[in-house]
Amino acid sequence: MARTKIDKFDIVIVGGGVVGLAVAYQLSKNPAYAGRNVVILEREKGFGMQTSSRNSEVIHAGIYYATESLKATLCLKGRELLYDYCRRFEIPHARIGKLIVAQSGQESELEALESKAIANGVNDLRSIDRALLTRIEPALEASSALFSPSTGIVDSHSFMQSLLANAERRGVIFSHSTCVESIMPEDQGFLLSTLIDDGRSRQPYALRTKILINCAGLGALQLAAMAFGESELAVCDSSPQQRSALPEQLLSKGSYFDYTGSNPFTHLIYPLPDRENDALGIHATIDLSGALRFGPDAEWCDHIDYSVDPAKAVFFARSVQQYFPTLDPTKLKPSYAGIRTKLRVEGATSDFVIRNEEAAGLPCFINLLGIDSPGLTSSLAIAERVEALLAGAT
Ligand SMILES: Cc1cc2nc3c(=O)[nH]c(=O)nc-3n(C[C@H](O)[C@H](O)[C@H](O)COP(=O)(O)OP(=O)(O)OC[C@H]3O[C@@H](n4cnc5c(N)ncnc54)[C@H](O)[C@@H]3O)c2cc1C
Incomplete structure (x- = not known):
């Protein structure tokens, strides 16, 4: 044969x-x-x-990750390689910067985040007080913020x-x-x-x-x-x-909602990280066309299902209104979802x-x-x- x-x-x-x-x-x-x-x-x-x-298309600065982790070192290096690549090959992108905002009583968490970022080699963060915040982003409600000028967005496709x-x-x-x-x-x-x-x-x-x-x-x-x-x-x-x-793998689903009202923001807006769910918190991302979107949330799951539950709009509105109080909940529309793969080693992700x-x-x-x-x-x-x-x- x-x-x-x-x-x-x-x-x-x-x-x-x-x-x-x-x-x-x-x-x-x-x-x-x-x-x-x-x-x-x-x-x-x-x-x-x-x-x-199925992600936020954000070029991260390298703020959140454990010091000397691969996530920290490869994010810092990767972000510069990515900006260079985008310039060289004319990939649509924008270094629009982001604000990580603290509400009253959360200031020490913001300081801890800044220390972590500095330990990771992110040396360009600036502290912003309420008065300056109100001038930069009038629709934003927060007591203080960290501004990351090296965060951006990219057309991932x-x-x-x-x-x-x-x-x-x-x-x-x-x-x-x-x-x-x-x-x-x-x-x-x-x-x-x-x-x-x-x-x-x-x-x-x-x-x-x-x-x-x-x-x-x-x-x-x-x-x-x-x-x-x-x-x-x-x-x-x-x-x-x-x-x-x-290692063992866990799956964490993140859903997004589009905002059909007008976009009042010129920067990406992030709350403090959601440490319980190992996520960054429901943030406001702006795409390259200027459209505003909120997400992702974090929901542990056991299979791949990309549908977005419209009922989550209530939870999204409550979360986002902490930093964007004039958000109109009727203008939140289910968009898309992505699934994060998280490894668990000795009980920790x-x-x-x-x-x-x-x-x-x-x-x-x-x-x-x-x-x-x-x-x-x-x-x-x-x-x-x-x-x-x-x-x-x-
Ligand atoms: C909700 C969410 C938000 C995120 N936001 C950001 C962000 O803003 N910035 C950022 O830097 N990162 C972000 N990420 C992370 C980023 O999207 C991922 O790290 C990255 O896309 C992973 O790329 P990948 O190529 O490893 O995986 P994938 O894009 O999933 O590619 C893997 C490919 O392998 C194929 N495949 C699987 N099994 C087989 C098989 N047996 N045979 C053949 N092909 C197979 C799949 O079809 C798939 O196309 C986010 C992730 C999520 C879920």
């Missing part, structure tokens, strides 16, 4: 969200990978259709489109509608089974790769479990006998995990897990980190 020919690649990147695209772009620029076969496998019909198009075009120009292949269904480690790499489903036909397709980079976002833990030969049950089981090399799985016997497997916010801001710095990990592996 004739054996089916299996295509061979040097590098497979699973996931065509902003992180997978940034990794492809970064590797395509590196002369060490010139002439190598690189493919991005994406199960959706196009790039960036999951978390990368244009950014991703540009990353992909730049990578494709240097030979990277983008294979959409291609879902990775199983991974078999081999002596010299990995055998992947995929299903290509373009809506008209479903074709199994197998391929081999020397290097595998897991940028599968919400699906990353499942993909890592495939490569490790673990069942999903083992991944979530915390009993010592069955403890997995992989944790940092990004970006590692070469050499210790698990898979030296050419790069795993990116728990890439929640600020993953968009950090994407180009994450890509540089993956490149550095690969330099040790190849």
Whole structure:
């Protein structure tokens, strides 16, 4: 019987969200990978259709994250790389700045946040008192604020489109509608089974790769479990006998409401972070067309459901009216939702995990897990980190 020919690649990147695209772009620029076969496998019909198009599109300054965490260091580095990229490739963006506001009695929390930001290397924050706030943002109600001039907004779709075009120009292949269904480690790499489903036909397709980079976002833990030969049950089981090399993943849904009234703000407005839910609080974001939107809230969930419950408008109105008292609740309209992936290590939600799985016997497997916010801001710095990990592996 004739054996089916299996295509061979040097590098497979699973996931065509902003992180997978940034990794492809970064590797395509590196002369060490010139002439190598690189493919991005994406199960959706196009790039960036999951978390990368369901977020606030904010370029974060790096204020909130634990000192020396990957989130802190990659956010600071990534934000500058992203501003440079946007300038160089004419991606719509604006460094509009943001105000983090404290209500009466919350001033010490604001000070603690400022200290954290300084420890992270964010040295451009300015304290704003009530009188100045009233002049800058007359519709805002707060006792004081921190102004972050290096926070901005970006058109994430244009950014991703540009990353992909730049990578494709240097030979990277983008294979959409291609879902990775199983991974078999081999002596010299990995055998992947995929299903290509373009809506008209479903074709199994197998391929081999020397290097595998897991940028599968919400699906990353499942993909890592495939490569490790673990069942999903083992991944979530915390009993010592069955403890997995992989962390536990929690999902946190964030919904947004559009505001159809007029936008009184010229900056992004953030309340103090919602520490209980490991979220930034329901903030006011402005997109590049000047439209105002509120969100995301934070709701732990166990499956992916992007519908927005219109009944949440009451809670949104109550939260936002603390800093925007003249908000008209009838002008809040359900918009979209995104889902954050949060890793839990020893009971606490944790940092990004970006590692070469050499210790698990898979030296050419790069795993990116728990890439929640600020993953968009950090994407180009994450890509540089993956490149550095690969330099040790190849
Ligand atoms: C509500 C919310 C607000 C946020 N706001 C911000 C913000 O303002 N600023 C910021 O910096 N960050 C923000 N983030 C974080 C940011 O959006 C993410 O960190 C980033 O988009 C993650 O990109 P990704 O490429 O890792 O994941 P994704 O965009 O989800 O891409 C992963 C891709 O992998 C594909 N995939 C999964 N499994 C498979 C498989 N088996 N085979 C093939 N393909 C597969 C998926 O289809 C998907 O397209 C926010 C996140 C959320 C949820």
